[in-house]
Amino acid sequence: MVTQSNMQLKPQQKTTVAKPGSVEQKWYIVDATDCTLGHLASKIAMVLMGKHRPQYTPHVDTGEFVIVINAEKVKMSGRKLEHRHYTWYNGYHRQKIESYGERLERKPTDLVLLAVKRMLPKKNTLARHMLTKLKVYAGSDHPHQAQAPIPAPFGHKAS
Numbered sequence: 001m002v003t004q005s006n007m008q009l010k011p012q013q014k015t016t017v018a019k020p021g022s023v024e025q026k027w028y029i030v031d032a033t034d035c036t037l038g039h040l041a042s043k044i045a046m047v048l049m050g051k052h053r054p055q056y057t058p059h060v061d062t063g064e065f066v067i068v069i070n071a072e073k074v075k076m077s078g079r080k081l082e083h084r085h086y087t088w089y090n091g092y093h094r095q096k097i098e099s100y101g102e103r104l105e106r107k108p109t110d111l112v113l114l115a116v117k118r119m120l121p122k123k124n125t126l127a128r129h130m131l132t133k134l135k136v137y138a139g140s141d142h143p144h145q146a147q148a149p150i151p152a153p154f155g156h157k158a159s
Contacts, residue, residue, distance in 0.1 A: 018057040023050070025133075027065040029142075029149035032112060033073040040074065041115035043154040048120065048130045061129055067149050068136045072108035076100065086114075109136040 028047060032040055046052055050062030076084075081101035090096045103110055113136050120127040135144060 016055060018055045018060045018062050020060055023053070023055060023060075023062045025064050027067065027144065027147040027149040028152040029067045029069065030152045030154070031070050031140075032068050033070045034075055037074050037076050037111060037115055040068075040154075041112065041119055043152075044068065044112075044116050044134065045119035047152070048116070048133055059126070061126060063130055063133060065133045065147070065149075066135070066152070067142055067144055068112055068134070069140050069142055070138075071112045071136050072104065072138045074104075074108075074111060108138040112136050 030040070030044065044066050047066055048063040050056050050064070053062055056062055081104065082099055084100045085097050086100070086103055087095045087097050098106075100111065113131075113134065116134055117131055120130055135142065
């Protein structure tokens with residue numbers, strides 16, 4: 001039998017909620033060479049949203065900046081480069097269709113950018129703000145050396 005004299009009260013734990021501007025944002029760099037597009041995009045989306053942090057708050061931007069280099073060397077499993085297509089409406093009576101392989105040759109940064117965009121929250125101003133923190137480059141050069149980016153804990157380690 002438990003009595004009040006021998007019962008110990010535990011201190012209440014406090015829930016922390018991040019406030020805008022209170023979270024320090026780092027810059028990560030990811031080398032997309034020989035990385036699978038879907039795996040890479042899901043890891044980048046988690047970092048952009050801030051779900052890798054213990055201070056994650058859904059309505060506050062707690063994510064980091066991500067620089068993706070060598071986007072032209074991203075891989076897809078199977079024959080998806082030939083069989084999957086992007087479609088968009090162009091104002092005429094039909095849609096434009098372009099395979100992933102054709103898009104990779106024409107605009108190599110679009111594959112990574114659109115894959116990450118589809119993994120962020122939908123139709124949300126916060127999601128659009130998160131997407132502006134993603135910088136994708138086809139080659140290995142980028143203009144963000146002043147931010148001193150850290151190699152990301154996923155993908156290939158970029159130098």
